[in-house]
Amino acid sequence: MHQFQLRRADDVDAAIKAASSARTAQQGADIRFLAGGTTLIDLMKLNVETPQQVIDINHLPLDKIEASDDGGLKIGATVRNADLAHDERVVRNYPVLSQALLSGASAQLRNMATTAGNLLQRTRCVYFRDEHMACNKRDPGSGCAAINGFNRTLAILGTSDQCIASNPSDMNVALMALDAVIHIRGAKGERDVPIADFFLLPGNTPSKETVMQPGDLITHVTLPAPLSGSRSLYLKLRDRVSYEFALTSAAVVMTVANGRIETAQFAMGGVGTRPWRNADAEKTLIGKAPDKEAFRAAADAFLKDAKPQSQNGFKVELAKRCLVHTLDAAAKLA
Numbered sequence: 001m002h003q004f005q006l007r008r009a010d011d012v013d014a015a016i017k018a019a020s021s022a023r024t025a026q027q028g029a030d031i032r033f034l035a036g037g038t039t040l041i042d043l044m045k046l047n048v049e050t051p052q053q054v055i056d057i058n059h060l061p062l063d064k065i066e067a068s069d070d071g072g073l074k075i076g077a078t079v080r081n082a083d084l085a086h087d088e089r090v091v092r093n094y095p096v097l098s099q100a101l102l103s104g105a106s107a108q109l110r111n112m113a114t115t116a117g118n119l120l121q122r123t124r125c126v127y128f129r130d131e132h133m134a135c136n137k138r139d140p141g142s143g144c145a146a147i148n149g150f151n152r153t154l155a156i157l158g159t160s161d162q163c164i165a166s167n168p169s170d171m172n173v174a175l176m177a178l179d180a181v182i183h184i185r186g187a188k189g190e191r192d193v194p195i196a197d198f199f200l201l202p203g204n205t206p207s208k209e210t211v212m213q214p215g216d217l218i219t220h221v222t223l224p225a226p227l228s229g230s231r232s233l234y235l236k237l238r239d240r241v242s243y244e245f246a247l248t249s250a251a252v253v254m255t256v257a258n259g260r261i262e263t264a265q266f267a268m269g270g271v272g273t274r275p276w277r278n279a280d281a282e283k284t285l286i287g288k289a290p291d292k293e294a295f296r297a298a299a300d301a302f303l304k305d306a307k308p309q310s311q312n313g314f315k316v317e318l319a320k321r322c323l324v325h326t327l328d329a330a331a332k333l334a
Helices: 012-019 040-045 081-086 088-093 095-102 115-119 171-177 279-283 292-302 314-331
Strands: 005-008 031-034 053-056 065-067 073-076 181-186 189-194 217-223 231-237 248-257 260-269
Touching (some): 012 031, 012 217, 073 088, 115 171, 171 231, 260 279, 260 314, 279 292, 292 314
Parallel strands (some): 031 053
Antiparallel strands (some): 065 073, 073 217
């Protein structure tokens, strides 16, 4: 592994000031923040990430889960995934988030991984993680070996001719369905970014994955107050039950009254270059009876723009079945 300088951040402002001199906050950043390290350290060992300076933020006061004034929840950036998954308020009011977290990684990794780290988790595309292969995300302009290579696990939504890498996170799918807001402090002040605006599509610049700028530090994430009577569920389909990334997954939050769907929010993982949500598909369910005919129509609308590659065409039907099953199971929850 290459040589780097490790620094400890004693307060948020000092961390931001130190990182604001970086050339970028995206791929190739020469300054990185370190919390759980479950992604960063792996990528540094592979020479995919080669920062010159790593700033340890574990001593910053960002590890609390607190109720917000509007009845929602405030989740600190360095809250460990295991703590968040088992928090009684999350289990009671946001079960889809708890289920998503518990379906990701191993217990040991969940004890280390953090909320902000999960938001910034990098793709598991094998070409991104191999410095000897062409990858526009890792090395802009080098090409995308995945398009004509091994792409079975990669994205079918939001792709471009520059990149088809999928977002690997389970937590982010649940946060997308829950309308989470990402709170960022940086050299230019504070800003609140809805999760729908946080992730960038690859387009012609796949190395730019989020709206993060040099010096930006995620301080916390907020969730809105849960809807009265809401039902939520997370389902993950993968090649093996233990410790595997999703081929497809679905996070559903809905309310049903008088035999009709009043609200429906759902997102999918494993199929998109970012956690994927489709407002038009959600609208097809409003006012409908919660039956499989309505759910299949919503799934068809959700996947209508899918562009499968040579090895992942099966994901279109698999994703539809995953979404239909999750919607149906959520609707039947008491």
